[in-house]
Amino acid sequence: MTEAGSGNSLPGPLAGLRVLELTSEHAQFCGKLMADLGADVIKIEPPGGQETRNIGPFLDDQPHPERSLHFWHYNTSKRGVTVDITKPGGQEIFRNLAATAGLVLESFPAGRLPELGLGYEVLSASNPGLIMCSVTPFGQDGPWRDYQTSDLLHLAAGGQMASSGYDEEDVPGAPPIAPGGGNAWHIASHYAYIAILAALYHRDFTGEGQYIDVSVHEACSLTTEGAIAIYLSTGEVVRRHTGRHASPDQSPGIQHATKDGGWINTTRSGSNLTPARLKVLGEWMDSEGFAQDLLDEKYQDPAVVERSGQHFADVLREFFANMPLVEAYEGGQELNFPWGAVRTMGEIVGDPHLEDRDFFVPVEHPELGREFTYPGPAAIYNGSPWRIYRRAPLIGEHNDEILGGELGLSKTHLEALKKSGVI
Secondary structure, three states: OOOEOOOOOOOOOOOOOEEEEEOOOOOHHHHHHHHOOOOEEEEEEOOOOOHHHHOOOEHHHOOOOOOEHHHHHHOOOOEEEEOOOOOHHHHHHHHHHHOOOOEEEEOOOOOHHHHOOOOHHHHHHOOOOOEEEEEEOOOOOOOOOOOOOOHHHHHHHOOOHHHOOOOOOOOOOOOOOOOOOOHHHHHHHHHHHHHHHHHHHHHHHHOOOOEEEEEHHHHHHOOOOOHHHHHHHHOOOOEEEOOEEEEOOOOOOOEEEOOOOOEEEOOOOOOOOOHHHHHHHHHHHHHOOOOOOOOOHHHHOHHHHHOOHHHHHHHHHHHHOOOOHHHHHHHHHHOOOOOEEOOOHHHHHOOHHHHHOOOOEEEEEOOOOEEEEEOOOOOOOOOOOOOEOOOOOOOOOOHHHHHHHHOOOOHHHHHHHHHOOOO
């Protein structure tokens, strides 16, 4: 199969690392990050496939565990086997695989793998360099350890929702709003990924593996930007602001409608303007006939500029209402104002900047005889490239290759394991 994302044949930065992945939606993104960087990530599913294969949308709107676009995205570059680790035969297979691995990534409920005889203490006894990372809703201990969870719950309990929503002035009595889209799982996966790389670095120097306990809740609480820090330092609670960063004070609006029905994001008007920059902005707006009083000499006083943020926002709102979106944000960018358009998915996919940097990559699906476009790398590596090596695995696609060819199980043994429901 053609490798996607780079013509560079050099190995990825995590080449040589074997990862056993036992995750659901909580941490499968962490596995994808490592797989696309060259790690040999073996996704272990129960016979018949895991539940995330039933998450839509589906290719051509035909629900099927092999047609989940959600599963496709989060499981690129991985190989896949089916093993029922609740059965003794499956536990033996998993222990044998773990003896060949550098990392086990799992998101079972806290304490579940030790109950099955597959905890870190058991696995590391024969593989002292093994790293195990467990991603659970609330960690391996604590009073909330066994609470049920969801993406929505974490964004509420972690603090994100308290900072997301509308101004009281815009929507009186509006509730907090969840960002949605699996944000909690992405946050936790990123923190797990960082922790794993640190543990790999430690092992490179000491030869020692270690156990990593990642809590989705704590990862979310670390990602409230300034909300917790502001409260700890001042006792102030940040306020929700429409389309902009939450803050204790009432900040001016920065999101404005344009003449052609678009929306533009600007920066917080009063905090990034100096008298000199305000003059530059005013002269441009004056050439279009919408500067109002921005060229008044009083705005050469920084103190006046600082306390006039809301007025500047009102003037900008009128200006943008009479300007096409592209002309507005490109004109601002030419004057070094960090403004940008609120864009649709269609505009992002067709973005010439992303296309110029080869962000979107083709990935072959040989079983369908088709090629699909996937989002690409977060960074471009010139010496150890990122690439999507293969599309997400089919159910049990690599059973023969891994369990037979690499673990040495005979075809007869594999057939018996299949009949007994172990694989």
